Amino acid sequence: MAETVDGIAFFLLAFASIGGAVMMLSTRNVVHAAFWLLEVMLATAGLYLLLDAEFLALVQALVYAGAVSVLVLFTIMLTLRRREDAVRPFEPGWGALALAALFGGAMLLAISRAQLPIGAMPASVPTTADFGRVLFTQWAVPFEIASLVLLVALVGAVWWSGGDRR
Amino acid sequence: MSELAVLLPEALVLVGALAALFAERLPGGDRTAARLGWVLAAAAALSAAAIGVREPIAGGTLAFDALARDARVAVAALAALYLLWLSGSDLGRVREMAAFAQFAALGGMLMASAQDLATLFIAIELGTMPAYVMMGYERSDARTLEGSLKYYLLSMTTSLVMLYGFSLLFGLAGTTRFDHAGAMSPEGLLGSFAVVFALTGLFAKLSAAPFHFWTPDAYAGAPASAVAFVSTVPKVAGVAALLRLTGALSAGELLPLYFGAAALASMLLGNLGAYPQRDVRRLMAYSGIAHSGYVLLAVGAGSASALGYAVIYAIPSLAVMLVASEEGTAVDDWAGLFQRRPAVAWALVVLLLSLVGVPPMAGFFGKLAIFGAALDAGRTALVVVAIVMSVVSAGYYFKLIRTAFFAEAVPAPSEERARPSLASGVAIAIATAATLLVTFAVAELLSLPGIRG
Numbered sequence: 001m002a003e004t005v006d007g008i009a010f011f012l013l014a015f016a017s018i019g020g021a022v023m024m025l026s027t028r029n030v031v032h033a034a035f036w037l038l039e040v041m042l043a044t045a046g047l048y049l050l051l052d053a054e055f056l057a058l059v060q061a062l063v064y065a066g067a068v069s070v071l072v073l074f075t076i077m078l079t080l081r082r083r084e085d086a087v088r089p090f091e092p093g094w095g096a097l098a099l100a101a102l103f104g105g106a107m108l109l110a111i112s113r114a115q116l117p118i119g120a121m122p123a124s125v126p127t128t129a130d131f132g133r134v135l136f137t138q139w140a141v142p143f144e145i146a147s148l149v150l151l152v153a154l155v156g157a158v159w160w161s162g163g164d165r166r
Numbered sequence: 167m168s169e170l171a172v173l174l175p176e177a178l179v180l181v182g183a184l185a186a187l188f189a190e191r192l193p194g195g196d197r198t199a200a201r202l203g204w205v206l207a208a209a210a211a212l213s214a215a216a217i218g219v220r221e222p223i224a225g226g227t228l229a230f231d232a233l234a235r236d237a238r239v240a241v242a243a244l245a246a247l248y249l250l251w252l253s254g255s256d257l258g259r260v261r262e263m264a265a266f267a268q269f270a271a272l273g274g275m276l277m278a279s280a281q282d283l284a285t286l287f288i289a290i291e292l293g294t295m296p297a298y299v300m301m302g303y304e305r306s307d308a309r310t311l312e313g314s315l316k317y318y319l320l321s322m323t324t325s326l327v328m329l330y331g332f333s334l335l336f337g338l339a340g341t342t343r344f345d346h347a348g349a350m351s352p353e354g355l356l357g358s359f360a361v362v363f364a365l366t367g368l369f370a371k372l373s374a375a376p377f378h379f380w381t382p383d384a385y386a387g388a389p390a391s392a393v394a395f396v397s398t399v400p401k402v403a404g405v406a407a408l409l410r411l412t413g414a415l416s417a418g419e420l421l422p423l424y425f426g427a428a429a430l431a432s433m434l435l436g437n438l439g440a441y442p443q444r445d446v447r448r449l450m451a452y453s454g455i456a457h458s459g460y461v462l463l464a465v466g467a468g469s470a471s472a473l474g475y476a477v478i479y480a481i482p483s484l485a486v487m488l489v490a491s492e493e494g495t496a497v498d499d500w501a502g503l504f505q506r507r508p509a510v511a512w513a514l515v516v517l518l519l520s521l522v523g524v525p526p527m528a529g530f531f532g533k534l535a536i537f538g539a540a541l542d543a544g545r546t547a548l549v550v551v552a553i554v555m556s557v558v559s560a561g562y563y564f565k566l567i568r569t570a571f572f573a574e575a576v577p578a579p580s581e582e583r584a585r586p587s588l589a590s591g592v593a594i595a596i597a598t599a600a601t602l603l604v605t606f607a608v609a610e611l612l613s614l615p616g617i618r619g
Contacts, residue, residue, distance in 0.1 A: 107359070114356035117340045141224040142285045145276060148180075149292050152269050155187065156299035159262050160311075 009050055017043035030076055031086050038069040055128045169223045172230050175210035175238055176275055179245070182206035183268035189261035196261045200253035203264045207246035207271065214238040214275075226345055227282040229410070233470060237278030237406035240477045244399045244484060245271035247593055251488050254589025257391060263303060266296035267395050274403030281414075283332045283342040286407060290328075293400045294321055294371065300392040301384060313387020320370070320380040328367020334360035344414035351416045358420050365424060368411070371404045373397075373451070374458040375431035382439075382451040390495050393447050394487030397454050398480035405476040408465055425466025426548055432459030437555045440562045444497050446490040449562060450483060453521065456559060457483075460536055463548055469539030471532075478532035478604060482517035485597035486566075489514060492590060497566065501573035509591075511570045513598040518563040520601045523556050528604045 017040050024036035041064040048057035080086055135143060182203040185192065189199035220230040228234075248267055252260050273292030280286035298321070302314025336342050338352045338360060352360045370377035385393045415421060436456025443449040457479045464472035489510060493500055504511040520527035533556060537549050 110354070110356040110359050114338065114354050116337060138225050139284070141227050142282075142288045145273075145285070145288045145292055148269065148272070149288065149295055152266070152292065152295045152299075155262065155265065156296070159299055160302065160305050162305070 006050060010047070013043050013046040013050065016040075017047065028089070029087050030080075031073070034069060034072045034076060037072065038065055041065040041069065052125050055131055169221075172217050172220045172223060173228075174217065175214040175242055176272055178206045178210040178213065179242065179268050179272045179275065182249075183265045183272065186261050186265035186268065189264075196259060196264070197253055199261045200249050200264045203268055204246045204249035204253060207242050207249055207268065210275075211239050211242035211246060214242055222281070222345075226343065227285045228276070228279040229281045229345075230279060233406055233409060233473065234279040236473055237403060238275045240402050240473075240480075241271050241274040241278065241399055244402065244477075244480055245395075247481075247596060248395050248399070248484065248488075250596075251394075251590050251593035252391070254587035254593070255391065255491070256587070257389075263300060263392070266300050267399075270294070270296040270300075270395070271399060274400055277403040278406035278410075280407065281343065281345055281410060283336060283344070286411070287325075287329060287332060290371065290404075290407065291325065293403055294325075297321075297392075297396040297400060300396055301388040303392050304389050309387050310389065311387075313384045316380055316387070317384035320384075324367045324370035324377060327363050327370075331360050331363025331365070331367065335364055344411065350414050361415060361420055362424060364411070365408075368404060368408050369428055369458075369462070372401055372408070372458045372461065373455050374428050374462055375435045375455060376428070378432065378435065378455045378458075381455060382443075382448045385447040385451040386445055388447070390447055390487050390491035393450070394484050394491060397450065397487065398484045401454070401458070402473070402476045402480050405461055405465065405473050409470060409472055412465060413468065422466055422543075425462050426545065429459045429462040429466060430548060430551060432456060432462060433552055433555045434459075437559045437562075440559070443562070446495050446497055446500070446566070447487070449497070449566070450487060450490075453559070453562070454479075454483065456555065457521075459555075460533065460552060463540045463545065463552060464536035467536075467539045467543035467545065469536065469543075471535040471539050475532040475536050478528045478601075479521070481597050481600050481604060482520045482529070485517050485594050485601075486514065486521075488590065488594060488597075497569055498573070500566065500569045503570040504572075510594060513594055514570055515567055516598050516601055518567055522560045522563050524560075526602070528601050 020036050020040040020043060024033045024040065027033050027036060041060060045057045045060040045065065048060055076086065185202055186199040189196050192198040192202070194201075214235060217230070218235055219232055222229045245267055249264055252264055252267070257263065270293055273289050273294070273296075276289035277286065277293050280289050298314060298318045301317050302311050304310040332342075334356060335350055335352060338357055339350050344350050352358070366377065370380075373381040385397065388396070412421065412425075432455050436452050436454070436459055440449050440452035440456065443452060457475075461472050461476055461479070464475060493503060493510075503514075516527060520529035523529040523533040525531075533552075537552060540549050540552075
């Protein structure tokens with residue numbers, strides 16, 4: 001029974017994320033596209049939840065659905081002067097479509113033929129506390145470097161948006 | 167805690183970068199920040215040399231072998247040279263430039279040590295993120311911002327391709343670590359895709375063909391002082407990272423083929439593309455593509471001489487761009503340089519001859535080492551192309567020398583000339599001396615038995 005419920009949930013969420021991505025690409029209004037992006041990210045968070053990855057789902061909802069989508073909306077708000085500018089002509093790039101289809105087909109073929117190692121699953125689902133312990137011990141170095149990357153990005157943004165002239 | 171002591175060079179560079187951000191509070195302002203920067207970076211280079219080869223730290227994610235030592239010393243020393251020049255330049259507000267250069271150097275030093283895919287990726291980001299801002303440092307100039315935006319978008323795209331490759335490598339190997347040779351042995355079609363994507367990103371960072379097209383445009387828009395740093399220091403670190411990663415990959419016939427194709431395309435497109443250029447930045451961008459081709463030749467042969475060659479390329483290239491920053495970025499601006507600054511003109515002869523690979527400059531020994539390594543690996547045809555292309559490259563480098571020595575000075579240069587300072591003279595002199603002598607320092611790296619000092 002649980003298998004079927006998971007299957008239905010997976011089908012719904014997968015349809016929501018792929019359908020949302022298609023809608024995001026095909027809509028003519030950039031604001032609508034931003035909201036479709038938000039929908040895709042939430043559906044992906046649902047997929048993570050289905051895989052028992054609560055923390056990842058929470059981060060996905062907070063960072064991607066929360067912060068990144070808002071950032072996109074802010075960018076649209078700050079760069080568009082008039083309401084009509086939000087509507088862009090629909091220009092289907094057939095070359096790009098063909099390339100994307102080719103890439104997707106090649107990856108699908110490669111993944112279906114690959115022999116992926118079967119990872120050893122832990123006896124119990126790792127908790128967020130376990131995750132934090134690993135992050136701040138085993139992965140402390142990349143974590144600290146990431147903080148420096150953020151600092152550089154912050155200083156760079158301030159430099160470019162700084163109004164004072166020398 | 168004591169194992170973290172090997173990160174002392176990184177800590178010194180980080181202190182310099184953070185101090186530069188607070189240059190307002192320093193007596194003497196931006197100049198002091200840049201001076202402090204070069205002193206700390208030089209100290210970092212010396213301490214990295216003194217620390218030498220150590221055990222890996224952080225659970226094995228950061229290695230401190232001979233490759234990491236040499237790359238850390240080279241990156242810190244080049245950053246110190248650049249900051250020394252910056253401390254005497256009249257660019258105006260340089261505190262952010264100094265800070266970004268040091269952050270990028272820090273990223274480069276970590277990149278050279280990383281032996282874990284996640285750490286490597288984030289270190290590469292730290293090494294390239296400051297470069298976006300440096301390339302767009304003239305924030306009031308629309309053309310600079312355009313070049314910087316192009317650089318940012320293309321660099322991000324290639325980063326994503328690389329990350330996709332890394333994720334496939336992780337999926338196939340079940341681990342992100344690549345500690346020893348053959349640690350990553352991706353098989354089948356998916357494995358080939360993983361290797362090609364992962365290497366594509368790194369090739370693009372080295373501006374190797376066929377991922378080179380963004381380089382000339384991005385450099386031509388940027389201030390020459392930024393190009394001097396961005397086109398050299400991250401490249402040295404990138405070569406170290408590429409050497410470490412390809413050393414751990416075992417992908418059968420694919421790797422030599424991919425490296426050979428990229429090296430061939432880079433050498434041909436770089437050297438032939440440089441000929442029609444009238445802008446020193448574009449010319450040096452194509453020259454950089456060509457030299458990436460020589461480097462890939464050595465990396466493909468699995469020879470550590472690639473790192474030695476990258477250093478030997480970086481020093482004169484950095485100095486030539488510093489001269490371009492002072493004398494103007496159009497080739498014609500260099501007319502009459504011999505009359506104005508004869509010492510710099512003679513220094514240019516040494517620097518450019520080293521880039522061509524004429525003995526007794528370092529470039530000759532570098533090329534000798536990498537061509538020898540490629541011959542040992544059985545790449546005779548590629549080596550022949552490389553030698554022919556080295557001769558071809560003499561044409562456009564000599565164009566610069568001819569303009570500097572024999573052309574009539576143009577009355578109005580395209581940009582206002584900077585007043586050369588003592589620090590800039592010292593920096594160019596050090597680079598020139600290094601071009602003549604660095605061979606002895608890296609003789610072990612190049613595995614040239616006869617000339618060890």
